[in-house]
Amino acid sequence: xxxxxxxxxxxVFYPKSIAVVGASSDDAKSGxxxxxxxxxxxxxxxxxxxxxxxxxxxxxxxxxxxxxxxGHVDYVIVAxxxxxxxxxxxxxxxxxxKVVQLFxxxxxxxxxxxxxxxxxEIVEKAHRGHFRIIGPNCxxxxxxxxxxxxxxMNNIGEPGPVGFIxxxxxxxxxxxxxxxxxxxxFSKLVSFGNGADLDCVDYLEYFxxxxxxxxxxxxxxxxxxxxRFLELLRQVSTVKPVVIWKGGRTEAGAExxxxxxxxxxxxxxxxxxxxxxxxxxxxxxxxxLADTIVALESIVSPAGRRVAIVSGMGGGGGGESVxxxxxxxxxxxxxxxxxxxxxxxxxxxxxxxxxxxxxxLDLGGSIPGLPVLEKIIHLILADENVDILIVxxxxxxxxxxxxxxxxSAINNVLVSTxxxxxxxxxxxxxxxxxxxxxxxxxxxxxxxxxxxxxxFDTAARSIARTVSYYEHRKSL
Amino acid sequence: xxxxxxxxxxxVFYPKSIAVVGASSDDAKSGxxxxxxxxxxxxxxxxxxxxxxxxxxxxxxxxxxxxxxxGHVDYVIVAxxxxxxxxxxxxxxxxxxKVVQLFxxxxxxxxxxxxxxxxxEIVEKAHRGHFRIIGPNCxxxxxxxxxxxxxxMNNIGEPGPVGFIxxxxxxxxxxxxxxxxxxxxFSKLVSFGNGADLDCVDYLEYFxxxxxxxxxxxxxxxxxxxxRFLELLRQVSTVKPVVIWKGGRTEAGAExxxxxxxxxxxxxxxxxxxxxxxxxxxxxxxxxLADTIVALESIVSPAGRRVAIVSGMGGGGGGESVxxxxxxxxxxxxxxxxxxxxxxxxxxxxxxxxxxxxxxLDLGGSIPGLPVLEKIIHLILADENVDILIVxxxxxxxxxxxxxxxxSAINNVLVSTxxxxxxxxxxxxxxxxxxxxxxxxxxxxxxxxxxxxxxFDTAARSIARTVSYYEHRKSL
Numbered sequence: 001x002x003x004x005x006x007x008x009x010x011x012v013f014y015p016k017s018i019a020v021v022g023a024s025s026d027d028a029k030s031g032x033x034x035x036x037x038x039x040x041x042x043x044x045x046x047x048x049x050x051x052x053x054x055x056x057x058x059x060x061x062x063x064x065x066x067x068x069x070x071g072h073v074d075y076v077i078v079a080x081x082x083x084x085x086x087x088x089x090x091x092x093x094x095x096x097x098k099v100v101q102l103f104x105x106x107x108x109x110x111x112x113x114x115x116x117x118x119x120x121e122i123v124e125k126a127h128r129g130h131f132r133i134i135g136p137n138c139x140x141x142x143x144x145x146x147x148x149x150x151x152x153m154n155n156i157g158e159p160g161p162v163g164f165i166x167x168x169x170x171x172x173x174x175x176x177x178x179x180x181x182x183x184x185x186f187s188k189l190v191s192f193g194n195g196a197d198l199d200c201v202d203y204l205e206y207f208x209x210x211x212x213x214x215x216x217x218x219x220x221x222x223x224x225x226x227x228r229f230l231e232l233l234r235q236v237s238t239v240k241p242v243v244i245w246k247g248g249r250t251e252a253g254a255e256x257x258x259x260x261x262x263x264x265x266x267x268x269x270x271x272x273x274x275x276x277x278x279x280x281x282x283x284x285x286x287x288x289l290a291d292t293i294v295a296l297e298s299i300v301s302p303a304g305r306r307v308a309i310v311s312g313m314g315g316g317g318g319g320e321s322v323x324x325x326x327x328x329x330x331x332x333x334x335x336x337x338x339x340x341x342x343x344x345x346x347x348x349x350x351x352x353x354x355x356x357x358x359x360x361l362d363l364g365g366s367i368p369g370l371p372v373l374e375k376i377i378h379l380i381l382a383d384e385n386v387d388i389l390i391v392x393x394x395x396x397x398x399x400x401x402x403x404x405x406x407x408s409a410i411n412n413v414l415v416s417t418x419x420x421x422x423x424x425x426x427x428x429x430x431x432x433x434x435x436x437x438x439x440x441x442x443x444x445x446x447x448x449x450x451x452x453x454x455x456f457d458t459a460a461r462s463i464a465r466t467v468s469y470y471e472h473r474k475s476l
Numbered sequence: 477x478x479x480x481x482x483x484x485x486x487x488v489f490y491p492k493s494i495a496v497v498g499a500s501s502d503d504a505k506s507g508x509x510x511x512x513x514x515x516x517x518x519x520x521x522x523x524x525x526x527x528x529x530x531x532x533x534x535x536x537x538x539x540x541x542x543x544x545x546x547g548h549v550d551y552v553i554v555a556x557x558x559x560x561x562x563x564x565x566x567x568x569x570x571x572x573x574k575v576v577q578l579f580x581x582x583x584x585x586x587x588x589x590x591x592x593x594x595x596x597e598i599v600e601k602a603h604r605g606h607f608r609i610i611g612p613n614c615x616x617x618x619x620x621x622x623x624x625x626x627x628x629m630n631n632i633g634e635p636g637p638v639g640f641i642x643x644x645x646x647x648x649x650x651x652x653x654x655x656x657x658x659x660x661x662f663s664k665l666v667s668f669g670n671g672a673d674l675d676c677v678d679y680l681e682y683f684x685x686x687x688x689x690x691x692x693x694x695x696x697x698x699x700x701x702x703x704r705f706l707e708l709l710r711q712v713s714t715v716k717p718v719v720i721w722k723g724g725r726t727e728a729g730a731e732x733x734x735x736x737x738x739x740x741x742x743x744x745x746x747x748x749x750x751x752x753x754x755x756x757x758x759x760x761x762x763x764x765l766a767d768t769i770v771a772l773e774s775i776v777s778p779a780g781r782r783v784a785i786v787s788g789m790g791g792g793g794g795g796e797s798v799x800x801x802x803x804x805x806x807x808x809x810x811x812x813x814x815x816x817x818x819x820x821x822x823x824x825x826x827x828x829x830x831x832x833x834x835x836x837l838d839l840g841g842s843i844p845g846l847p848v849l850e851k852i853i854h855l856i857l858a859d860e861n862v863d864i865l866i867v868x869x870x871x872x873x874x875x876x877x878x879x880x881x882x883x884s885a886i887n888n889v890l891v892s893t894x895x896x897x898x899x900x901x902x903x904x905x906x907x908x909x910x911x912x913x914x915x916x917x918x919x920x921x922x923x924x925x926x927x928x929x930x931x932f933d934t935a936a937r938s939i940a941r942t943v944s945y946y947e948h949r950k951s952l
Contacts, residue, residue, distance in 0.1 A: 168786070168795030170841070174906065177872075181909040221798060247795065253802035259832050260794035285799070285933055287908070312646070318736035319644030319723065322697060323761070324728035356735050357852075365646070396653075430650065432763070433657040439909050457761055 004207040009206045011098035012132065012198070013143050013188050015075030017046035019066060021088060022079035022103075023057045024049075030103060031079035032057055033152030039155045041149040046071055066091040075099045077140065082118065084108040089122060093129025099460035100126065102136035103151070108194050109137055109261050119196050126197050137261060138193025139169035142176065144186060145212070150176050151191075160185020162293055163213035165203045167192060167261050168247070171219045173285060178290050183446045184297070187212035193261050199224040201232060208236040215241050215296050217289050221248040221257035230278055232290055237279035238476060241469050243292045245283040246271055279472045281465050288461070294451045299424045301470045304387025306334045307463070308380045309360035313367055313391065313410075314398035320456075321360035324392060324428075327456035331464035342383045346376055359386075367398075370413050377417040381425065389418075390459055392428040395438040405443055415448045427452045428459050478685040485682045487574035488608065488674070489664050490621050491551035493522035495542060496566060498555035498579075499533045500525075506579060507555035508533055509628035517625040517632045522547055543568040551575045553616065558582040558594065563599060569605025576602065578612035579627070584670050585613055585737050595672050613737060614669025615645035618652065620662060621688070626652050627667075636661020638769055639677045639689035643668060643737050644723070647695045647762060654766050659922040660773070663688035669737050675700040677708060678814045684712040691717050691772050693765055697724040697733040706754055713755035714952055717945050719768045721759040722747055757941050764937070770927045771938035775900045777946045780863025782810045783939070784856045785836035788875035789843055789867065789886075792919050796932075797836035800868060800904075803932035807940035811835055818859045822852055835862075843874075846889050853893040858903065866935055868904040871914045883917055891924045899938050903928045 018038060022031025035049055036058045048069050049062040056062060063069050064074065066088065071084065076097050078088060082104055092100050107119035119136065126133045134140050142150035145159040153173060159178050164186060166172035172191035187210060190203055200223060206216040207213045223229050236242055248257030249268035275282050283289040307328045311320040325335045338346070338359050348359050349372050361380070367373065380389050391414060398407045418425040424473065427450055429442055446452045453459035494514060498507025507693065511525055512534045521919035524545050525538040532538060536931060539545050542552065542564065546670060552573050558580055568576050583595035602609045610616050618626035621635040629649060633656050640662060642648035655662065663686060664763050666679055676699060683689045692712065699705050712718055724733030725744035733946070751758050759765045783804045787796040801811045814822070814835050825848050833839040843849065856865050874883045894901040903926055905918055922928045929935035 166795075168798070171795035171799075174795075178908055219795070246801060247798040249802045249806065251804060253798050255834070256794070256797040256801050256832075256836055256838075259834065260798055260838075285931065287931065290908075318732070319642075319647035319650075319695070321732040322723040322729050322736055323643070323647075325732045326723060326725045329729060330725070356732075358731070358735065360732055362732075362736075421620065430653055432766075433915050434909070436912060443909075455763065 005205050005209040011074045012134065012206075013141060014146055015045060015099065016077045017048070017071060017073050018043070018077065018148075019050055019069060019073045020077045020079065021050040021066065023060070024051045024053055024062065025055050025057055029079070030152065031077070031208040034077050034079055034103070035060060037149040037152050037154055040154065042147045044147060045074075049072065065307050066095050066097070066431040069095070073097050075101065077101050077103065079103040082241075085122065086125070089125040089129065092131055093125065097131050099132050099134060101134040101138070101140035102193075103140070104135075105137040105193075107136045107196065109259060111259060111329070116143065119194065123196050133197035133474070134190065135193040136196060139172055142172070142186065143187040150189065154305060155180070156399055158185045159187065161187060161214035163187045163207035163210060164189040165192065165200060165207070165216070165220070166190070167195070167200070167221045168219055169193065169373045171247075175217075175219070175286050175289065178286055182290050182294055183443065184290060184293055195224060195261075201225045201229050203235065204229065204232055208232070208240065213240065215293055216243070217293055218242070218448045219286070219289070220246055221261055222242060225339045231275055233275070233278040233280050234339040237469075238473055241281060241296050242279075242468075243281040243283050243296070244275060244474065245285060245289050278356060279469070279476075281469055291453060291462040292465050294453070295426070295466040296469075298449055298451045299388065299463065299466045303467045305332070305467055306336045306385060306387040307460075308338070308383065308386040308389045309335065309392070310363065310376070310380065310389065311360050311392040312363040312365050314365065314394040314401070318356065318362055320392050321356065321362045324360050324390060324456045327460040328390075331460040333460060333464055335465070336385045338380070339383050340383050341381050345379050349375055366393070367410060370409060373410065374413045374417050377414060377425075378421070381417065381421045381423045386423070388424045388426065388463060390426045390456070392430070392456065394432060395429045395441055396431055399435060399437045399441060404437065404441070407450070408444070411441070411445050415445070415450060418450065425450060426459050426463060428454070428456050481681050481685040488549045488610065488682075489617055490622055491521060491575065491785050492550050492552045493524070493547060494519070494553065494624075495524040495526055495545060495549045496553045496555065497526040497542065499536070500527045500529055500538065501531055501533055503554070506628065507553070508555050510555055510579070511536060512626050512692060513630055514626040516624045516630065520623060521550075524549065542573070545571070549573050551565060551577065553577050553579065555579040561598065561872070562601070562682065563593070565601040565605065568607055569601065569680070573607050574606050575610060577610040577616035578669075579614065579616070580611075581613035581669075582610045583672065585735060587735060595670065599672050603748050609673035610666065611669040612672060615648055615667040617666040618648070618662065622863060626665065631656070634661045635663065635688070636728060637688070637690035637773065639663045639683035639686060639692050640695070641668065641676060641692070641694040642666070643671070643676070643697045644695055645669065647723075651693075651695070651765065654762055658766050658770055659919065660766060660769055671700060671737075676704050677701045679703065680708055680712060684708070689716065691769055691770055692719070692720070694720045695762070695765070696720060696722055697737055706750055709751070709754040709756050713945075714949055717757060717772050717942075718755075719757040719759050719765055719772070720751060721761065721765050755945065755952075757945055763934075767929060767934045767938040768941050770903070770929070771942040772945075774925055774927045775864065775939065775942045777949070779900070779943045779946045781808070781811045781943055782861060782863040783936075784814070784859065784862040784865045785811065785868070786839065786852070786856065786865065787836050787868040788839040788841050790841065790870040794832065794838055794840075796868050797832065797838045800836050800866060802931045803936040804866075807936040809940055809943070811935060812861045814856070815859050815861050818855050821855050825851055829882040843886060846885060849886065850889045850893050853901075854888060854897070857893065857897045857899045862899070864900045864902065864939060866902045866904060866932070868906070868932065869906045871917055872907055872910060875914045880913065880917070884920070887917070887921050891921070891926060894926065902935050902939060904930070904932055906930060
């Protein structure tokens, strides 16, 4: 079955040739922007432009219609007015196109009878013409390994483990941007808009089967084929974690969703109960989606609830300890005592003044010498009472008071001590307006695979979600 | 009564002379850092240094003891070992000092009998010597109007409307930093640590009476004189909004709080119920404190719940509308229909394609011409169905695609249209790692007095809290 699904989606995510219908010499046109991004991303398949006006678009020959293209076309991006789509789809059928992605809007989401009728028509044409439709009213796919950018978006990330399904084109784009900033990388992402033909069930089936995808994220406003979708979620989440943010939860939100992607959303309470039962992790915003994925990337089974906290590295201290413990317990995690042996050994390493020798361990704003820091991190990670360690580091202050190389050296100690052990370490680096230097250091930390959060709150929530997910999976 | 309180606190917040005991020529010493910050901040009163070692510290003559200082001393900062404090307090009494701030720690928070005994002793000495104590185990006061910095902190902000009480020195410092980034300015702030003499009741009485303070914020781990404190909160919050973040809410947090400031915290549920009844706004983190204060600074009575949303300025669009509506409704706000007249007029201004003409109004990623933008903002703010307007602007994208001057021009239209009316406008500028240019533009927007948040979630929560506060006040 997996083989069949992968084969069915081959031309969706790995097209060998792409035609952009609506690309021209006018850079203000969406079609041109799709084409331009595809060219500059370095997509290696054949690229064609189609438009009634002849000439070239970003170095690509423009054909007057699809039929005139000499080679085969796997995938067609449609960025032309709705009125011209019907004829184009006939051409797609004649040309043997496999996938049609409609950026064009004005279908079911318009709420008009005409729009609804036309959406039915394009689906019928797809069935008869043996091609699949992504959309309409969507940005389509993003596949870094194929150098296929997200629509007109000009930057492209590295390939990675996250598969993402977005009903909203805008949220898809914002999530890619947020992901780049958080060092989250994608196997593939799809914005599917109205999902007239291929819908959330299809995409979920694919990501479940796709060997490149280890974690599945989604932004959904509604669900088609609800029973099948739930059943599928239940199966998938025993193998791969699934994190979903549901938009259109409230009446006004649902109304906006209806005119956004023509979605009919059900009550959020019903939705949330169903998700929990299916083992899905529910997020409440793009930021929470990103946070949860950051945690899922590095905390794996068996994951425990017992958290050790080290605070006051370069600022903060006592208040941060209180906050850290509150945040963890508030999320259902535990903040246990260190073992007597750990206390004894840490006690022999640190000066009594300024240190509070318990869990949370408060370093009182100062940084011990690197060999001592290494021993402390090692001791805590090795403590049999501890499943996971959160270290709070005030990067802004550290970068202000130390040389960059010194901060790197401190972080290298954290990273190497962590990598030498089998327990997760999570960093909290508080900041609203991080300086460029602090931001760079944060990214450097993150690029080692270490999860980095900006607050104890988000760290604790993301850890708790991840641990709960593995507990649920284990209970089955 | 107010006059008495202001007089009592005159030497606490407006000392005419300050002596730093423990300052020396050694820059690594805390005392030296307190003195150095005081000198470089430009404090205009007399500054003295006291230490057994003679010489100078940052240009200030060092006296061997307090008694040797020729002039009068209002305020003494104590940064010497605990063992030397008793003698110093006798000197303070002899010298006629009015306020003693103890950075020195090792009292009740140590949990030792010795520490508890010594804390009682210093309070007795203060009573007998007719001076007041701030602390022990604290950073003391911050008063920008007097150019008194926050302990050793090297930067000082502008004077402003926010009075802040912090039981934690670290959180006090972090809050000042966060406040600088969010353009929140202080009348005064105090970190009071163990609060052995002057406690949260005293400081709250002062901020209630202080004409410079319009909004009161606090981080507390525990409360002394609980009944009096609650009664006072009830009174104050009918006149000035009070926002409190309570730390040590959970068992582990409370344990950390006990060793942090010797605080004994009560059940958080009990606390929260009492706060709600007293009309206090409860926050759950420093970030929420800041967000709430940003909202309180610009949304004043009569504040209504009916929110208009404009999304998709420079990015986002449909998905953002759904999110914005969900966030507002989720916080108990309303997202009403625009009046027919508003719809008609906006409809005549905007192209039908790409625009979704409802509330939320989705501009579909593009920015209309400035005269049109001005009319739209004006129409929505003037709509009788609307109490408040949230505009989502993707500053990062705008700064990437337009010139800085163009973005400024757009923002100027927003600001001037808002200032010409009597309804609040709130900006949402999503970002995790804002570019320096976007950050500067965000700060520029914020410096006009416009509240700026990074997500619909935080905007909606802060607005809802502010509106609820005014509703509560009106209901009394």
